[in-house]
Each structure stands twice: as structure tokens, then as C-alpha cells.
Amino acid sequence: MAKQGVLTPQNEDFPRWYQDILNKAELADNGPVRGTMVIRPYGYALWERMQAEVDQRIKAAGADNAYFPLFIPESYLNRESDHVEGFSPELAVVTQGGGRELAEPVVVRPTSETIINAYFSKWVQSHRDLPLLINQWANVVRWEMRPRIFLRTTEFLWQEGHTAHATRQEARDYAAQILHDVYRDFMESVLAIPVLIGYKTEAERFPGAINSMCLEGMMRDGKALQMGTSHELGQSFATMFDITYLDGEGNQSHVWQTSWGVSSRMVGGLIMAHGDDRGLVVPPRLAPIQAAVVAVRDAEGVVDACRRLAEELGAAGIRAKLDDRTGTGFGRRATDWELKGVPVRVEIGPRDLEQGQATLVSRIGGEKEAVRLSEVPTRVESLLDDIQKRIYDDALAWRDSLISEATTADEVREAAATGFARIPWAKLGPEGEAALAEEAITVRCLQRPDGSLPQDSDESDLVAVCGRSY
């Protein structure tokens, strides 16, 4: 029976498709206050998986988790001029507490550089205290005029790392290490999203940073999404918050700092980088549910066989979920798992059971194959590997097909209509950048011609990657 699609097709109305997925895959709802979101269990499970993978990499990079207060004295923000200028338009400020006017308003953290550095100043005395590598998982608030769930909300969840080092080189190297070993590795090997890395131009730089490095992903509509940033803060916060140390020769010096973060925006990136007209596509290494074991219907022994198989899959280290809701039609349930992007569906019905087999269905491609029950865990495992690789390869091929080389601003405009353009930064320059910005085309990052991260943002022969963005 011919059915119309469950979702608005991407090429018909991409934003609508995105909205449909949020609802149908039960990812999130709008909160009661404009710009806020309620993250539903399945959406949160995706975030928890991201947290686990990122956290593990952060710790491997040597940083420790800590927690700093949600409320920051307004005066702290004011200490760094670029910082306050950058953030003041989007601050939420509390002026009352306990039924009284507060002597000094407190700001709901938009980011924690100021409050963390106020404590770094206490904790850092000697070169032996360096490097100081701290991370925190928290929510932050930046009042947004144009909210979109996961992509741009007034309150969002993130991780923010803050470090202090003895030398500029060491700080810069650490910021680059986070960019490569934590963020890029996570995004490419777990999220299966190929990212472009580089430096932000001065216009796009984080308020208070001397350099911002970033990772940019391409969404299915050809627009860019900044998936993460790593900043070199120089010594401005160290100066404002008086973070100094005594070196081995007895000289007092200011520390060099970094900060870096990824947020729940990545959930939006995941949706838009891989999703298709049938729903979400979740790469196996991320997937909270890697295999759904579906009892086709409640016939003799079917549910038991499914339960046993789900347990075996679990024992084999596969995140498996039993679907024994036989009161609901099979088609409905199959569609639900596709909407949720579960990589592999393992179906068992009476006919399968008779043959001593299960039917495996891949979320991408949708091929079905019959596998002997005893071989299912092994086969699922290899299928998951294939799917992980295929999702990445597809995303990479898609992205590369939408990047073109440009030598003039007009060529950039043309390319940006559907994807990204690469143009020598020397040919564009800040003036060309400003002109393109009028048409909502921005320089996403500056990178070397071979795509690698430059040593500095003013290295010669850099290429500007331009595009429309979220």
C-alpha cells in the first residue's frame, strides 16, 4: 500500500524536515520560555553518548573535570573589554534574589572564562602549578533572538575547557591538540562527520581571544555548521585577573591561556549531516541503540527468541534493544526505528524462526539479509562497522562534491548558493569578507591549501573557506 512519507522531504522544505524529525524521532520539544528546549530521552541519550566519548578524550588530553557556579558577578564580565562587548547583548542578568534587589546584579553564565580565571589566579603561584588543565560540563545561557532547537537556543549544554600555560607556544599547541585529538577525532570517527579545520578570521573570532580555531561541518542543505571551537586567549584574561607564576629564575610572569568547547549543537549537526527522508541516521559508534531486535508478531516462540537474541547481542558488547510491542503493527515499529536512525534492525518472525534465522536490515541502503541465529552477533558487529564507514564515506563524498575552488568573489557567491567555496585569502581579504557578509556568506575558516591547520592565522597563502551557515 502506497504511503506518503512520514517526514516532509528535505528538498521540499529542509527546516520543516528538521522540525518533523525532532517530533517524530522524539528528540526534543520547545520549552515554555522562548528559545529554551526540552530534550527528550532519546535526544538526551544521543547527547550522553557524545558526552561520554568527548569526556574520555578530554581526560586523555590531561584535563580534569570541575564545576564552577552558574551565577557570575556582573563586574567579572566587565573586566575584559572585548569579552564584555561580545557578550553583553545576549546576557541574562538577575537583579533580584530572596525578594530583594541585589547589591550587584549577577549574570547567568554565557561562558565561564571570567569566573574560572578568578580562581586560576588563586591556584596558580608557581611554574610547578602549570599547565593547569580544567574542563567543566555545564549549561550556559545566551539570549537568542532566533532560536532553533539544538542549533541555537537561549540555554544549551556544553563542555568548556580552560587552561593556563607557561608559554604562548605551549598554549597554542594545547589548543591545537584539543582541536585535533579530541574534537576532530570524535567528530570524524564517532559522529562520522568530516570537518574542515582552520582559524577564524578576526571578524569571526571569539570575544577576548587572540585566535580561534574551529571545526566546520557541512549539512545536507549545503550550509555550514560550526561544530566546535578552540581558542588561544593570549594573556588578556591573565592580565585582567592577575594570573601570574614564578618561573625557575624567580621572575613573575602572566600565564598563557586557552579555552575550547563543543555543545549540544552537535546533536543538530548529527541530524542535519546524515538524516534522510526516512529519518535520522545515527552512526553505530554513537548510537544509543545499535540494534533493535524486533519481534514481527506474537507467534509461537518468537518473543522468547528475540529476548534471547537481544541478550546475546548485549553480551557481545552491542547496544541492543528488544522490541516486543507486538500489539503495535510491524510496519509502524519498523518505521519508528528508522525515524530514530537505529543502524541495524534484527527482525524475527515465525517464518524466520522456522528457518532458524533472523532478518537483518541496515538503516542505510535498507538491504535485508537472512542470518542464522547463532551467527547474528558476529554479523551485526561487522555490519555496524560497515555502516559506520559507509556513513562517513557518504558524508565526505557529499561534502566534497559541494566544495569548489574560486578565484573571485562572484565565484564564491555562486558556489555558496549550494555549498562551500575555497578562495585564496589574499584575494578576498577583510573587505571582500565584509562584502560577502552582506549576502549572508561568511568565511568559515582559514586553512592551508592542503586543508591542514596553519601555525598561525596570519600565515601566508591561506585559503578562505566560505559558505552560508547556521
Place this chain on the structure above:
RNA sequence: CGGGCUGUGGCGCAGCUUGGUCAGCGCACCUGCUUUGGGAGCAGGGGGUCGCCGGUUCAAAUCCGGCCAGCCCGACCA
């Protein structure tokens, strides 16, 4: 903050021009039966101060005024 639009069960909408069995449709929800290998069918059922306040009128979802809220488009951002 400037321009365009919209407020009707959980969601999406019709009804408004031509006031009066218009409070209705689809989805979702509940009950029962039949179903279950790709979003099941049939029957029955629950649920709405028609954004808010006021006005006109015998009578307002419908006409008038005000207010509020939200959406979309222009200046910032993970």
C-alpha cells in the same frame, strides 16, 4: 527595534467575506473486535473559556476597538 502574517482540543487546520443546529475535520488519545513480514481496519468514545478585555446585536469563533502572544524577513552567536 523596522516590515509581512497568525492566534480555534496534544499537533495540523477548516469555518469568518454573507452574524443564528459551526463548534467541525485529519492525526494523536481511550474502549472493543478483527489484525500484525513495511506507518492496520471497522465500530464506539473522551477532550476545546474559539489568545485576552471591552463594544455592537435578540444573538459573536464570525463585525468593531484595544491589549497580549507567537511566526516569518532585516543587525549578533556554540
